[in-house]
Amino acid sequence: MKMYVEKFCIILVTNKKYIGKSINTLNQIRQIGQYSGDVVLLIGDDLVSDIDQYTNGLENVIIKHFPDFDRSDIIEILRQKPIGSGSGVTKFFQFHKLYCFHTYFHNWKKCFYIDSGMQIFKPLDKIINLECNNKLLAHSDAYPYKLGWLLERQFDNQQFPELYAKLKNEYELFIDYFQSTMMLYDTAIIKDNTLEELIKLSNRYINSITNDQGILNLYFNSRRKLWEQIRLRDESTNYYDFFERDNLQWSDYIMLKYPRTFHVKSQDSPTRNLMARCKKILKKLQEKISILH
Numbered sequence: 288m289k290m291y292v293e294k295f296c297i298i299l300v301t302n303k304k305y306i307g308k309s310i311n312t313l314n315q316i317r318q319i320g321q322y323s324g325d326v327v328l329l330i331g332d333d334l335v336s337d338i339d340q341y342t343n344g345l346e347n348v349i350i351k352h353f354p355d356f357d358r359s360d361i362i363e364i365l366r367q368k369p370i371g372s373g374s375g376v377t378k379f380f381q382f383h384k385l386y387c388f389h390t391y392f393h394n395w396k397k398c399f400y401i402d403s404g405m406q407i408f409k410p411l412d413k414i415i416n417l418e419c420n421n422k423l424l425a426h427s428d429a430y431p432y433k434l435g436w437l438l439e440r441q442f443d444n445q446q447f448p449e450l451y452a453k454l455k456n457e458y459e460l461f462i463d464y465f466q467s468t469m470m471l472y473d474t475a476i477i478k479d480n481t482l483e484e485l486i487k488l489s490n491r492y493i494n495s496i497t498n499d500q501g502i503l504n505l506y507f508n509s510r511r512k513l514w515e516q517i518r519l520r521d522e523s524t525n526y527y528d529f530f531e532r533d534n535l536q537w538s539d540y541i542m543l544k545y546p547r548t549f550h551v552k553s554q555d556s557p558t559r560n561l562m563a564r565c566k567k568i569l570k571k572l573q574e575k576i577s578i579l580h
Contacts, residue, residue: 294396295324295415296349298387301403302331302380306341308404313345315407322411323347325395329386331355353386356486361493370443371496381498384467385485392474400470402544409541414471414526417518423472423507424517425465426527428500438464438509441501447494454492458509465514467500468544469527476513481506 297316301309309328316322326348330338332355342348358379365375374381387400399415417424429436439460444451454460488502495501508514518526525535527542537549 296392296395296398297322297324297326298329298392298398298400299326299403300329300383300387300400301334302355302383303333304380305403306334310341312401312403312405312407313348315405316401316411319409320407320411322415325349327351327392329353329383331380331383351391353383353389355380356382356385356489358382361490364493368446370446370494374498375493375495378498382489382502384499385482385489385502387470388477388481388485390477390479390482392477395474398472398474400467400472401542402468404544405469406537406543406546406549407541408537408543408549409524411541413521413524414517414541417471419471419473419515421473421475421513422515423465423470423476423513424515425467425470426517426529427463428466429463430516430519430528431532432463436463437461438501438504441496441504442492443494443496450492450494454494458505460509462509464500464504464508465516466529466544467503468529469517469542470503471517476507476511 299309299313313326313328316326324347328338328342328348328350330350330352332352334341335352338350342350356379362376362379365373369376384400387398392398397419399411437460439455441464442451442454442460485502485506488505489495489499492502492505504514519528520526525540528540529544530547531537531540531543537543537546540546543549
């Protein structure tokens with residue numbers, strides 16, 4: 288199948304903590320996913336001065352820096368009132384993902400956001416070629432449906448009962464919702480004030496248990512009704528899932544977030560040698576950085 292790449296880009300988001308995973312996923316996108324078009328690497332503040340050390344020699348990779356969000360006051364509140372797994376304190380950089388909906392991305396007609404660390408096992412063309420006119424395609428977090436897995440579970444109602452009550456009055460919460468691990472979308476859904484609205488929501492509803500995911504669902508799903516379930520499979524291929532289902536193996540999928548049947552040391556792994564090379568490169572880079580410091 289011919290891959291549609293005109294006015295299209297893949298987006299990865301990273302800071303220094305996750306740069307190794309980002310480069311690994313990027314290499315898989317190129318070598319296994321067989322995608323050679325634009326990749327936009329959205330970076331945080333701690334990579335501005337030395338990102339070239341990680342990306343030197345990579346083709347069609349656009350480095351785009353947006354400033355880290357200052358969530359220091361919110362983090363202090365969440366330390367006093369911990370919710371969920373504590374990701375609002377330990378993984379607050381996940382909110383950088385909101386920048387995927389900056390008007391900067393009007394430079395492309397269609398974008399495909401992929402979490403750093405995603406495992407790619409087959410060419411990406413079948414996903415990239417999906418139609419998403421005026422839509423955001425992503426995978427249901429409740430798939431296969433589990434009773435009670437609705438958007439309301441993405442927001443804490445124990446530590447922040449008043450905030451939750453306000454949220455429930457303003458937004459439809461008893462609906463299915465999507466994972467923000469991968470999103471294919473038409474950039475026409477990005478309005479001039481979209482990012483501003485997302486930031487406001489993230490600062491208002493600090494009881495979002497999984498950081499950006501709940502906020503993106505409030506805006507694109509509950510408010511604007513733009514989310515659609517991404518295609519799961521065709522007659523020969525499963526497209527994406529968080530992990531393998533129904534006795535399937537990693538080799539049955541194009542992509543998996545956390546594969547359970549895949550092991551890097553597996554002799555038939557398509558990424559074994561690639562990941563080994565990436566580790567060697569990263570080790571050399573780390574040695575150079577330690578010398579500089």
